[in-house]
Amino acid sequence: MAELPEVHTISNDLNNLVKDYTIDDVKVLSNYRILPDKDTFIKQVKGKPITQVTRVAKNIIIELGDNLNIGLHLAMTGQILVRNGNDKQPNWTHIILLLRSNTDTQTIYYTDMRMFGKITLMDKEQLQVLKDKYGPEPIDPNADPADFYERIRSKRTSIKNAILNQAVISGLGNIYATDALFLARIHPETPTQKMSSDMANRLFESAKNILLEGIEHRGSTLADKMYVDIYGKEGTQQNYFRVYGKQDCPNCATKLEFKKVGGRGTYFCPKCQNLSVQEQLF
DNA sequence: ATGTTTGTTCCGAT
DNA sequence: CATCGGAACAAACA
Numbered sequence: 001m002a003e004l005p006e007v008h009t010i011s012n013d014l015n016n017l018v019k020d021y022t023i024d025d026v027k028v029l030s031n032y033r034i035l036p037d038k039d040t041f042i043k044q045v046k047g048k049p050i051t052q053v054t055r056v057a058k059n060i061i062i063e064l065g066d067n068l069n070i071g072l073h074l075a076m077t078g079q080i081l082v083r084n085g086n087d088k089q090p091n092w093t094h095i096i097l098l099l100r101s102n103t104d105t106q107t108i109y110y111t112d113m114r115m116f117g118k119i120t121l122m123d124k125e126q127l128q129v130l131k132d133k134y135g136p137e138p139i140d141p142n143a144d145p146a147d148f149y150e151r152i153r154s155k156r157t158s159i160k161n162a163i164l165n166q167a168v169i170s171g172l173g174n175i176y177a178t179d180a181l182f183l184a185r186i187h188p189e190t191p192t193q194k195m196s197s198d199m200a201n202r203l204f205e206s207a208k209n210i211l212l213e214g215i216e217h218r219g220s221t222l223a224d225k226m227y228v229d230i231y232g233k234e235g236t237q238q239n240y241f242r243v244y245g246k247q248d249c250p251n252c253a254t255k256l257e258f259k260k261v262g263g264r265g266t267y268f269c270p271k272c273q274n275l276s277v278q279e280q281l282f
Numbered sequence: 283a284t285g286t287t288t289g290t291t292c293c294g295a296t
Numbered sequence: 297c298a299t300c301g302g303a304a305c306a307a308a309c310a
């Protein structure tokens with residue numbers, strides 16, 4: 001659920017709220033996946049100041065200074081929620097952080113319905129290893145479309161599969177990838193080997209634009225409401241979806257096709273995103 | 283009730 | 297040996 005725009009919104013808000021707070025107490029309520037292990041996590045984190053909250057691809061990084069970082073991956077149903085101390089504990093809470101500044105306290109709940117996410121304690125070196133796993137982000141001003149093209153062409157799969165591979169390009173998930181392909185007018189099943197540099201440029205630009213739009217709209221909240229910001233508020237990008245979850249092409253009103261590509265539900269316009277049209281362009 | 287659902291990793295096949 | 301596709305992970309909903 002949490003793709004780049006959602007993680008970006010959460011990490012920004014969290015940084016604004018709790019930067020320079022101290023972690024007063026940590027409660028772990030389940031056998032959630034915590035690395036290296038639960039006891040080490042509690043011991044290492046307790047009493048540490050939060051120097052900054054940042055983001056690496058779809059990971060939230062809570063920097064504690066002293067060469068220590070907490071990496072949070074929300075996967076599909078993870079949430080970070082701020083509630084008043086006397087509010088009811090949210091469903092599926094696994095971890096509670098009690099934070100304190102000179103003048104204020106905050107309670108942060110980490111929840112995850114399906115428990116696909118994980119929490120990793122990392123030193124500087126491990127954080128670098130994590131960063132190195134990821135391809136460039138389309139929203140990075142330094143990212144190079146020509147490099148993107150090379151990465152695409154090094155794969156032998158569908159373009160949809162390739163852009164969901166975070167080592168090729170990071171930040172896209174199924175929803176934004178689907179809309180990015182529509183905006184670039186590229187059929188999701190186009191073999192990467194058939195991508196022209198012009199198609200790659202278009203796709204890179206579309207991916208950048210759709211992710212920036214998602215950030216502007218503070219992410220997308222689907223019917224299941226699994227993504228909300230740290231205050232429990234929904235995003236609005238779902239109101240701007242081009243083809244994801246839609247019936248008809250917003251461009252030509254043709255009935256959209258739906259099929260599994262790489263195991264993921266994929267919507268596309270058979271007319272606007274037509275393989276043979278692309279070959280003509282090439 | 284069986285089939286779906288957002289992300290990632292791992293295993294078997296190619 | 298490297299790479300790719302698909303299953304698996306867990307839970308809720310239709």
